Amino acid sequence: MVKPAQRKQVASWLVDRFKVSARRACRAAGMVRSMFYYRSQAKDRTPLVHRMRELAETRPRFGYRRLHVMLRRDGWRVNEKLVYRLYRAEGLEVRTRTRRRRRPMGLRTVPPAASRPGQRWSMDFVSDVLEDGRSFRVLTVVDCFTRQSEVLEPGTSMSGSRGAQALDVVCRQKGYPEMITIDNGPEFTSNALDAWAYRHGVKLDFIRPGKPTENGYIESFNGRLRDECLNTHLFFSLADAKKKLEAWRHDYNDCRPHGSLNDLTPNEFARSKANNRPRTQRL
Secondary structure, eight states, rough: OHHHHHHHHHHHHHHHOOOOOOOHHHHHHTTTHHHOOOOOOOOOHHHHHHHHHHHHHHHHOOOHHHHHHHHHHHHHHOOHHHHHHHHHHOOOOOOOOOOOOOOOOOOOOOOOOOOOOTTTTEEEEEEEEEEOOOEEEEEEEETTOOOOOEEEESSSSSOHHHHHHHHHHHHHHHHHOEEEEEEOOTSSSSSHHHHHHHTTEEEEEEOOOTTTTGGGGHHHHHHIIIIIITOOOOSSSSHHHHHHHHHHHHHHHHHHHHGGTTTHHHHHHHHHHTOOOOOOOOO
């Protein structure tokens, strides 16, 4: 089916090329003359498009919904439908690859959702490589209530004692959580982490082997970390990786709107729940 805009282009070409009247050109193109003489009264969206492109270039994995939130934060009075239309017209869509989902073999009792900051954290590891080919791992810790990224600690070897040391650094500032959800990796089942948890009254909640979806908060965070940081940066050393990871962590906590937090950033959401503070340190 020929679109009206295409018919108008054909009619304009006939007028310019063969010097025929608008009536004959419109008849040949199959359109009414009012459409030929119509001129759009829409506002100039060029500044908005330029700002959208700037945001899309600095944050290449953001979709139109999150770009809409960022534009609103910048002061643009636009609705989501307009952003989506311009987003599609400019070809800014994020390319994703769908994967087949497997049906779960069994059910697990769903733990109660966290209701305050510091009640439940999730912890895991993410692997990547340096520029020279050496592998390294990143210890990731997320607060399940505020979605704040608490720890991003890179290292070539991450033992249980190294993880406990990284947790101590942040817990001295923010307080110790009541529970940490983890998988059954050797670092998390080590005596060092078990002793650390016992000393500070922290319960370790182990998921079932082969069931990463039972630790969904950290799995979702790790996906964002890989998509927006690990896949977009080249790391030349562990010091360089730590610097770039920490910069991304601050951007994630302070600037990145989170859909499950009503488009607030994790730190903004945490400040709105300031009355529900985490526990103080246990000695």
